[in-house]
Amino acid sequence: MSGSQIFIRSIGHSLEGLGIPAYANFDFAAAAPPENATLLIGGMHGNEPATVVLLESFFQSAAWAALDGCPVIVLPLANPDGGKRGTRYNARGVDLNRNCDCHWRAASEEPSGAAPWSEPESRALRDFILAWLPAKIVSLHWALAELDADGPQSTGLAEAMWAGLDEMARRPYRLRVSELGRGQRRLAQTYVACPGSFGQWCGYGLTYPDGTAPAMVTLELPHDPQAANRPDDLPDSHLDEIRALWQKDAAGYLRAVEPGVHAMLTAACRFPK
Numbered sequence: 001m002s003g004s005q006i007f008i009r010s011i012g013h014s015l016e017g018l019g020i021p022a023y024a025n026f027d028f029a030a031a032a033p034p035e036n037a038t039l040l041i042g043g044m045h046g047n048e049p050a051t052v053v054l055l056e057s058f059f060q061s062a063a064w065a066a067l068d069g070c071p072v073i074v075l076p077l078a079n080p081d082g083g084k085r086g087t088r089y090n091a092r093g094v095d096l097n098r099n100c101d102c103h104w105r106a107a108s109e110e111p112s113g114a115a116p117w118s119e120p121e122s123r124a125l126r127d128f129i130l131a132w133l134p135a136k137i138v139s140l141h142w143a144l145a146e147l148d149a150d151g152p153q154s155t156g157l158a159e160a161m162w163a164g165l166d167e168m169a170r171r172p173y174r175l176r177v178s179e180l181g182r183g184q185r186r187l188a189q190t191y192v193a194c195p196g197s198f199g200q201w202c203g204y205g206l207t208y209p210d211g212t213a214p215a216m217v218t219l220e221l222p223h224d225p226q227a228a229n230r231p232d233d234l235p236d237s238h239l240d241e242i243r244a245l246w247q248k249d250a251a252g253y254l255r256a257v258e259p260g261v262h263a264m265l266t267a268a269c270r271f272p273k
Contacts, residue, residue: 006059011075012124015091018080020124023059024073034071038269039134041075041125044096044141044198046082046089050221050246051140053254054261063266070269073134079121096122097141097198102205104196112196125198129206129214135273136215137202138265143242144220145230147264149177150203157215157271164267169260172222174230215273219264225256 009028010019026034040058042051055076058064064072077083081091089095094113098104101116117123129137136157149158155177162175194200202216222230223238223245235241245253 011128012120014079014081014121015119016081018084020075020078020080020121022073022075022128024071025059025064025067026071033132033134035135036273037071037073037132037134038136038138038271039073039075039129039132040265040268041078041137041139043077043083044079044139046079046085046087047243048088048140048142049083049086050142050250050253050257052076052083053250054140054221054258057254057258058262058265061262063262067266067269072269073132075125075128078125081121090119090121092119094119096125098194098196100126100196100198100201100205102196102201108195116196122198129202133208134214135212136217136268136271138217138219138268139198140219140221140261142221143223143238144234145172145222145224145227146174146176146220148199148218148220150199150216150218151213153213153273154203154215154217157268157273158217160271161217161219161264161267164263165260169263172225172227172230172257173260215271217268219261221257221261225253 005025007024007027009022011022012020014020040055042055055074059074079090079096082089093111095110096119098108098110098112099117099119099122104112104116106112113119117126147158147161149155158175158177199216199218202214207213223242
């Protein structure tokens with residue numbers, strides 16, 4: 001394995017036939033999935049372009065080149081049809097982050113599809129994970145400004161990512177971890193808010209053949225990268241604010257958040273789960 005190399009394969013296709021490429025620092029032709037691999041995912045919502053750009057810049061960075069011995073897979077755009085349109089949903093109008101089968105509900109606030117795994121993009125991601133068995137999964141989103149660990153097996157990963165930031169870089173974020181087991185109170189509460197979410201499926205609903213579960217962290221980018229502290233309650237306008245900021249100065253937003261994001265991703269890739 002060489003951290004400076006990039007190997008590419010498609011994990012499947014979108015509803016409109018667009019490929020969903022994955023990039024790795026190891027050869028996908030390997031006989032077996034590498035141990036302790038990290039999967040990084042962006043663009044599950046097509047109107048969150050910073051997640052895509054930050055992952056693309058990560059696998060072209062010096063940090064990537066220094067990851068020898070740490071197998072990493074990057075899936076920068078999980079929803080290519082939504083990315084092309086600049087919309088949250090896929091071409092059928094389904095929120096892929098509500099289409100997983102962990103407490104899926106038809107009556108979801110966000111459109112969850114006709115059934116769990118009804119969408120080709122979510123099935124491709126599910127099947128890829130079941131084939132490659134990543135020990136750690138980090139999914140990037142806009143813009144709740146937090147690291148959110150799903151499942152007690154994910155606490156160490158989230159804390160390692162947090163420790164990868166200096167005090168200044170931590171200011172726009174907060175750390176959310178839970179020691180609760182599957183089916184306990186916090187999970188029941190988050191089911192109501194986010195039924196069928198990818199994070200809950202990975203953190204609470206997914207078990208590998210050897211009985212283990214992947215560590216799952218959702219990395220929500222900040223809506224205000226200059227914030228001195230992440231408030232307990234974000235303004236209702238936080239998504240409008242980040243989209244306006246992105247339209248006005250995307251390059252400035254990336255300059256502000258990229259060092260911290262790359263530091264957290266590096267810490268995740270090096271974390272020995």
